[in-house]
Amino acid sequence: KQEVTQIPAALSVPEGENLVLNCSFTDSAIYNLQWFRQDPGKGLTSLLLIQSSQREQTSGRLNASLDKSSGRSTLYIAASQPGDSATYLCAVHNNNDMRFGAGTRLTVKP
Amino acid sequence: KAGVTQTPRYLIKTRGQQVTLSCSPISGHRSVSWYQQTPGQGLQFLFEYFSETQRNKGNFPGRFSGRQFSNSRSEMNVSTLELGDSALYLCASSLETGGLYGYTFGSGTRLTVV
Numbered sequence: 001k002q003e004v005t006q007i008p009a010a011l012s013v014p015e016g017e018n019l020v021l022n023c024s025f026t027d028s029a030i031y032n033l034q035w036f037r038q039d040p041g042k043g044l045t046s047l048l049l050i051q052s053s054q055r056e057q058t059s060g061r062l063n064a065s066l067d068k069s070s071g072r073s074t075l076y077i078a079a080s081q082p083g084d085s086a087t088y089l090c091a092v093h094n095n096n097d098m099r100f101g102a103g104t105r106l107t108v109k110p
Numbered sequence: 111k112a113g114v115t116q117t118p119r120y121l122i123k124t125r126g127q128q129v130t131l132s133c134s135p136i137s138g139h140r141s142v143s144w145y146q147q148t149p150g151q152g153l154q155f156l157f158e159y160f161s162e163t164q165r166n167k168g169n170f171p172g173r174f175s176g177r178q179f180s181n182s183r184s185e186m187n188v189s190t191l192e193l194g195d196s197a198l199y200l201c202a203s204s205l206e207t208g209g210l211y212g213y214t215f216g217s218g219t220r221l222t223v224v
Contacts, residue, residue, distance in 0.1 A: 034212050042217055043116075043200055049212035089153070093209035097166065098143070100153040 002027045004092050006101035013080055014109050021075040021104045023090035028068045030094040035064050035075050037086040038103070044089065047075070080108045112137065114203050114216035122222045128189040131219045135182050135203030141165075142184040143213065144176060147198040156199075159184050160207035191223045 003026045013019055023033070032051045036044040048057045048064040050073070056065040063076040073090060087103040115134040123129050135142050143166075144156040155168035159178035176186045182203075188195055198220050202213035 031209055032212065036215070041198070041220070043114075044202075044215040046212060046214060051210075091213075098155060098209055098213070102152050 002030075002092055002094060002097065002099045004090060004099045004101040006088075006090060006104050008104060009102065010105040010107075012107040012109065015080060015082060017080050017108075018076070018078050019080055019106070021077070021088050021090075021106070023073040023075070023092075023101055025071045025073075025092045025099075027092075027094060028071050030068065030092050032093050033064075033066055033073050034091045034093070035062075035073075036089045036091065038089060039086050047088075077106075080106075082108050082110050084108050114201060114214050116199075116201055116216035116219050118219060119217065120220045120222075122224060123191050124224055125191055125193060127191050128187065129191060129221060131186045131188075131199055131201075131221075133184045133186070133201035133203075133216060135184070135201075136214055139203035139205055139214075140182050141204040141207045142178055142182065143202045143204070144184070144186050145200045145202065146170075147200060147218075148196075153200070156186065158207065165207050188221075193223050196221060196223045 005024045007022045034049045035047040050066045061078040066073045087105045089103045091100045117132045141160045143158040147153045158166045162178045173189045178184045198218045200218045202215045205211040
């Protein structure tokens with residue numbers, strides 16, 4: 001059974017800092033991995049989707065990497081802004097099953 | 111293009127009642143999945159529908175059921191509501207089943223059982 005862990009559970013940084021969020025999974029036989037952000041009480045917004053054959057994906061200030069063999073993914077946020085404050089979730093998809101991590105709650109202070 | 115639409119946004123129900131939630135996927139998407147999100151358990155998979163057929167089911171009691179129509183819209187029903195069913199219910203749509211194309215989520219329906 002796939003288990004997904006996100007570290008840290010919460011992170012607070014000053015505006016402008018670069019930061020890394022971590023996601024680890026136990027079963028490396030994945031189809032893809034998707035990063036989402038969730039604002040309080042809202043749905044999930046997709047940030048990046050990495051297929052199992054890819055090593056990384058980039059969108060604007062965001063860069064996500066995937067290392068299947070070690071069961072890890074990172075989400076790098078450059079030049080953080082207060083608007084980046086949200087909970088970030090990674091979801092790992094394999095064998096018709098998608099598992100979410102518990103998320104990292106990010107606060108970017110002005 | 112329109113995103114995933116969930117209705118209603120908020121619901122308050124009494125224990126023992128039943129409730130039906132609706133999800134309209136992105137146009138052209140044929141897969142709809144449902145999730146329950148609570149502070150204690152996080153996001154948990156309920157079921158996935160594709161081409162009007164349930165493809166996968168999570169570990170929830172039979173009180174939770176769903177269906178998908180020919181236009182890919184999906185409904186989720188919870189019967190005999192319990193206090194513990196209070197949660198944010200999210201649906202996600204995808205082009206095909208299997209998750210190859212990733213998922214797009216709706217804004218959710220916040221269900222409160224009193």
